[in-house]
Amino acid sequence: MFYREAGQYKKTYSADMAVFPILQDRIGIGLILLAAAVIVPIFGSNFFISTVMIPFLVFSLAAMGLNIVTGYTGLISLGTGAFMGVGAFACYKLTTYFPQVNIIIWILASGVFSAAIGALFGLPSLRIKGFYLAVATLAAQFFLEWCFVRVPWLFNYNASGAIEVPQRTLFGVAITGANATPTMRYLVLLGIVVLMTWIASNILHGRIGRTFMAVRDMDIAAELMGIRLLPAKLTAFAMSSFYCGVAGACMMFLWYGGGEASDAFNINQSFNILFMVIIGGLGSLIGCFFGAALLNIVPIILKFGLPAMGLPLAGATAEHINHLFVGSLIIFFLIVEPHGLARLWQITKQKLRTWPFPY
Amino acid sequence: MNAMNHSEFRQDIAPGETLLAVDNVTLRFGGVKAITDVSFDIRKGEVRAIIGPNGAGKTSMLNVINGFYHPQEGRITYRGQTRTKMRPHVAASQGIARTFQNVALFKGMTTLDNIMVGRTLKMRTPFFWHIFRQGPAMREEIEHRKFVEEIIEFLEIEHIRKVPVGKLPYGLQKRVELGRALAMQPELLLLDEPMAGMNLEEKEDMCRFILDTKEQYGTTIALIEHDMGVVMDLSDRVVVLEYGQKIADGTPDEVKKNQKVIDAYLGVAH
Ligand SMILES: Nc1ncnc2c1ncn2[C@@H]1O[C@H](COP(=O)(O)OP(=O)(O)OP(=O)(O)O)[C@@H](O)[C@H]1O
Ligand SMILES: [Mg+2]
Numbered sequence: 114m115f116y117r118e119a120g121q122y123k124k125t126y127s128a129d130m131a132v133f134p135i136l137q138d139r140i141g142i143g144l145i146l147l148a149a150a151v152i153v154p155i156f157g158s159n160f161f162i163s164t165v166m167i168p169f170l171v172f173s174l175a176a177m178g179l180n181i182v183t184g185y186t187g188l189i190s191l192g193t194g195a196f197m198g199v200g201a202f203a204c205y206k207l208t209t210y211f212p213q214v215n216i217i218i219w220i221l222a223s224g225v226f227s228a229a230i231g232a233l234f235g236l237p238s239l240r241i242k243g244f245y246l247a248v249a250t251l252a253a254q255f256f257l258e259w260c261f262v263r264v265p266w267l268f269n270y271n272a273s274g275a276i277e278v279p280q281r282t283l284f285g286v287a288i289t290g291a292n293a294t295p296t297m298r299y300l301v302l303l304g305i306v307v308l309m310t311w312i313a314s315n316i317l318h319g320r321i322g323r324t325f326m327a328v329r330d331m332d333i334a335a336e337l338m339g340i341r342l343l344p345a346k347l348t349a350f351a352m353s354s355f356y357c358g359v360a361g362a363c364m365m366f367l368w369y370g371g372g373e374a375s376d377a378f379n380i381n382q383s384f385n386i387l388f389m390v391i392i393g394g395l396g397s398l399i400g401c402f403f404g405a406a407l408l409n410i411v412p413i414i415l416k417f418g419l420p421a422m423g424l425p426l427a428g429a430t431a432e433h434i435n436h437l438f439v440g441s442l443i444i445f446f447l448i449v450e451p452h453g454l455a456r457l458w459q460i461t462k463q464k465l466r467t468w469p470f471p472y
Numbered sequence: 473m474n475a476m477n478h479s480e481f482r483q484d485i486a487p488g489e490t491l492l493a494v495d496n497v498t499l500r501f502g503g504v505k506a507i508t509d510v511s512f513d514i515r516k517g518e519v520r521a522i523i524g525p526n527g528a529g530k531t532s533m534l535n536v537i538n539g540f541y542h543p544q545e546g547r548i549t550y551r552g553q554t555r556t557k558m559r560p561h562v563a564a565s566q567g568i569a570r571t572f573q574n575v576a577l578f579k580g581m582t583t584l585d586n587i588m589v590g591r592t593l594k595m596r597t598p599f600f601w602h603i604f605r606q607g608p609a610m611r612e613e614i615e616h617r618k619f620v621e622e623i624i625e626f627l628e629i630e631h632i633r634k635v636p637v638g639k640l641p642y643g644l645q646k647r648v649e650l651g652r653a654l655a656m657q658p659e660l661l662l663l664d665e666p667m668a669g670m671n672l673e674e675k676e677d678m679c680r681f682i683l684d685t686k687e688q689y690g691t692t693i694a695l696i697e698h699d700m701g702v703v704m705d706l707s708d709r710v711v712v713l714e715y716g717q718k719i720a721d722g723t724p725d726e727v728k729k730n731q732k733v734i735d736a737y738l739g740v741a742h
Contacts, residue, residue, distance in 0.1 A: 126621075315603060320595045320597070327581070333560075333576060338589050396580065
């Protein structure tokens with residue numbers, strides 16, 4: 114009744130081409146942003162911010178990265194974890210050599226390095242597809258993971274073999290390191306995620322996004338429209354890895370606050386993010402947030418929520434239930450709704466648009 | 473018209489002059505000869521039909537023309553330039569567009585986006601501006617959107633503008649595919665059975681669109697079609713293939729009377 118486009122005529126092509134052509138959508142986005150930027154920092158507990166919100170945003174960003182190459186361009190990648198790792202190490206090295214430059218700049222710049230590495234490992238995609246490409250990206254995953262552990266220069270020869278996140282400030286307030294409050298880290302992360310989502314949406318709605326999708330849907334016809342497949346695929350890999358790299362840097366600097374690469378950027382992480390993309394919706398930006406939210410929230414509910422409700426659950430059991438749950442979700446979505454939660458959301462909106470008179 | 477700088481191409485081909493010449497082309501797949509020593513030409517501004525029974529090598533011929541297949545023998549001369557091996561995206565940049573026998577649309581994208589992809593070669597705003605979707609990127613997008621809207625109007629598909637093409641009935645998909653090819657503003661348009669699987673009304677519409685394309689845009693058209701009525705109505709000249717060989721070439725009337733053609737078609741009961 115209230116959600117519809119009736120009466121909202123688009124007078125110009127630019128209005129029709131807007132990302133959110135419907136007024137209610139724009140209001141909705143505004144409210145969500147307001148809640149994320151004001152209400153969460155004020156009312157959210159430290160626990161909520163650091164266990165729910167920060168991981169959610171990091172995973173959303175990583176899922177966005179994978180979705181660009183897998184959902185939009187149709188090239189499967191199992192190297193997400195490794196590309197995130199490249200971003201984290203690049204950021205670490207950059208801020209070590211140039212500590213005076215603001216860390217936010219280095220977090221964003223680290224994406225350039227993962228983009229280059231991603232494009233390099235994307236080269237085989239010209240010749241191979243599907244399963245074989247998955248294996249090629251898996252090779253990238255293992256090779257890079259090996260580097261993370263075996264090249265001590267990457268972790269500054271720390272005895273722990275781990276990234277040790279230094280304290281960095283913004284306008285005198287600590288945003289990374291032990292003294293940075295969860296709220297500060299959250300706000301920085303939110304800024305980065307909002308900015309990068311906006312950019313992804315811009316790029317994917319224009320010529321470049323159409324090029325990706327054309328390659329995904331019918332590469333022969335795409336070539337016939339004058340699209341050169343290699344540059345198109347490499348652009349997709351580079352852009353995707355850029356996002357994964359920034360997500361990795363955010364993960365280390367704004368979430369973990371340091372840690373070993375073999376834990377954070379391993380093959381499990383690659384799969385974890387692939388599952389988020391599948392459940393959220395291949396080829397949908399909003400789906401990245403849905404997928405990240407669901408896969409992030411479920412383990413938290415099992416681990417903290419159930420005990421709080423008086424249902425004690427051993428850690429191992431909780432983990433098993435989580436695996437079962439994610440597994441069944443994947444099977445469900447692959448069979449029933451390959452476009453994931455995003456598609457269900459779209460259907461709901463479509464219903465709302467015509468509600469209460471469906472015809 | 474062609475934005476690319478192909479100075480070596482003749483830009484001054486007048487209607488009626490040879491636009492594309494196929495000389496002694498032979499194409500083999502392993503031991504199978506799909507095309508054997510075929511020669512013919514396409515003149516600027518004409519509708520050139522390619523007909524023949526199933527498996528005669530018609531689709532293979534189009535694939536040779538736009539660079540999907542590389543013939544083992546023979547030459548292709550396009551706009552005065554004889555070419556060697558060439559990738560399809562180069563053919564596209566030289567002004568050759570194409571539709572497929574089995575619709576090859578971008579299924580997950582809307583009608584509008586499908587046709588917009590046809591404009592890709594004409595869009596050249598650098599990546600940087602796309603980050604913001606402002607300034608040159610937006611101006612370019614709007615300019616091409618206007619062009620695409622003209623095509624949408626021309627093909628009478630306004631009502632399905634925002635529908636993902638995978639959901640459209642076959643007849644409309646074929647129409648969108650024509651639109652996508654037209655968006656490239658091609659010099660030479662290759663149509664592979666554009667009316668296959670259509671009902672009478674849809675066929676009539678498609679005939680009208682093909683003729684209008686020729687008249688309004690001056691596009692040269694190579695047309696593969698099984699419906700003889702359509703071929704006789706639309707085409708200026710017809711080339712007939714059978715088992716990969718050329719058995720006749722001429723105006724529709726000449727071809728119709730040709731004994732070899734009559735035999736070929738009676739043989740496969742059309
Ligand atoms: N990629 C390929 N590999 C092997 N053989 C092929 C290939 N493409 C075509 N052929 C063979 O070449 C011959 C000509 O096929 P083509 O598709 O060109 O025929 P056609 O005239 O378009 O037929 P139809 O009317 O059925 O579309 C056939 O014998 C076919 O099997
Ligand atoms: Mg054919």
